Amino acid sequence: MAKCIMIQGTMSGAGKSLLVTALCRIFREDGYRVAPFKSQNMALNSYITKDGLEMGRAQVAQAEAAGKEPDVRMNPILLKPTSDVGSQVIVNGRVLGTYRAGEYFKMKTTLIPDILHAYKSLAAENDIIVIEGAGSPAEINLKADDIVNMGLAKLVDAPVLLVGDINPGGVFAQLYGTIALLEEDERARIAGTVINKFRGDVEILKPGLKMLEELTRVPCLGVVPYTDADIDDEDSLSSRLLTSSHEKVIDIAVIRLPRISNFTDFAPLEEHPALGLRYVNRRDELGNPDMIILPGTKSTMADLRWLRESGLESLILKKADAGTPVLGVCGGYQMLGVSLMDPDGVESGQSLGVVGGCQMNGESIKNSEGVESIQSSGVLDGCQMNGVSIKDSEGVESIQPKSKEASYPSELPGMGLLPVS
Known part of the structure; x- marks a missing residue:
């Protein structure tokens, strides 16, 4: 059976994912067979494996560092959050269902066999498993039946490194407070603390490290310098979404929807020397971009209402009428149609008129077995398009054409659009 080590953090964004990635690469270069593991991840930016299964992007980057195929x-x-109080739950890469937070909290321990089966099968194939926690182990309202922090550490008997982020300040309070809120047996699992994202002279930091060790009786095992690592972000905590200006020639404004998903799809644009990408969530931030992108979202109807209530929809329409191209991707593409219907309550059970300009109709439906699908039909850039995005009984999503008929209207009404295939 493989040895293991677990990285937990004082909060989200402390740097757990990057440190796990680094350890996977270090152990691999030292000649060990190593694999990452995170029992439960919450993210709207996901990855589809070669088997058509869905997983968190952080574990994909960690797998690459370990020299392994994402699994x-x-x-x-x-x-995958669908609202402020609910999420779609994906187990072993397949959709289990959509649950409110309270419902999931009550049933999550039933997933422990899935967690342990995945962990033990990886452990049987590797020398070391590097485990990542989630959020903070000191969320005392969530500690009962924990399956991702100290609860998981107990299940697999993992020693823990506790990581604090010094960049925003307060790192000593983060580490001391987290340890103080743990149970005695949980504190005993902490092999050491790590201070992450440090800038400056470490000699000035050392007196604080000594005092922290005296207070917690836990050694500080390292201080990691700040690193500007350009790896895929997973959620809306990403600093990438805070980009509001640039100095490049072409200005692209991405609308920062409340439940924006897979925004890392736009990251390659940032690498082009002429393209500047910024994220906008208020009317006064939009300015006069050369292009507007409506990104994907896990909750299309709710984000469409937000777009309308924020006043951005009317402003986008004005820009489009003036000739600014607007590109819709996934949920953003649905917003560019004529209507968006949800008769079976997949999201809200309502129908909405949408931003407009693309002769497409979208409909979220469930069949007799409860399988969700999104159907689209209409005219885009002169071509008749009919298709359906279907999730089968095992949660695997596919796009299936329904017709190849073509028609060629003289022009599309409303918004100016970039051709989308």
């Missing part, structure tokens, strides 16, 4: 066993549970 859903590395992330057996993925939560």
Whole structure:
């Protein structure tokens, strides 16, 4: 059976994912067979494996560092928020269902066999498993039946490194407070603390490290310098979404929807020397971009209402009428149609008129077996398009054409659009 080590953090964004990635690469270069593991991840930016299964992007980057093909066993549970109080639950790469937070909290321990099966099968194939926690182990309202922090550490008997982020300040309070809120047996699992994202002279930091060790009786095992690592972000905590200006020639404004998903799809644009990408969530931030992008979202109807209520929809329409191209991707593409219907309550059970300009109709439906699908039909850039995005009984999503009929209207009404295939 493989040895293991677990990285937990004082909060989200402390740097757990990057440190796990680094350890995977270090152990691999030292000649060990190593794999990452995170029992439960919450993210809207996900990855589809070669088997058509869905997992968190952080574990994909970690797998690459370990020299392994991404495998859903590395992330057996993925939560994709659909609202402020609910998420789609994906188990072993397949959709289990959509649950409110309270419902999931009550049933999550039933997923422990899935977690342990994934972990043990990886452990049987590797020398070392590097485990990542989630958020903070000191969320005392969530500690009962924990399956991702100290609860998981107990299940697999993992020693823990506790990581604090010094960049925003307060790192000593983060580490001391987290340890103080743990149970005695949980504190005993902490092999050491790590201070991450440090800038400056470490000699000035050392007196604080000594005092922290005296207070917690836990050694500080390292201070990691700040690193500007350009790897895929997973959620809306990403600093990438805070980009509001640039100095490049072409200005692209991405609308920062409340439940924006897979925004890392736009990251390659940032690498082009002439393209500047910025994220906008207020009317006064839009300015006069050369292009507007409506990105994907896990909750199309709710984000469409937000777009309308924020006043951005009317402003986007004005820009489009003036000739600014607007590109819709996934949920953003649905917003560019004529209507968006949800008769079976997949999201809200309502129908909405949408931003407009593309002769497309979208409909979220469930069949007799409860399988969700999104159907689209209409005219785009002169071509008749009919298709359906279907999730089968095992949660695997596919796009299936329904017709190849073509018609060629003289022009599309409303918004100016970039051709989309």
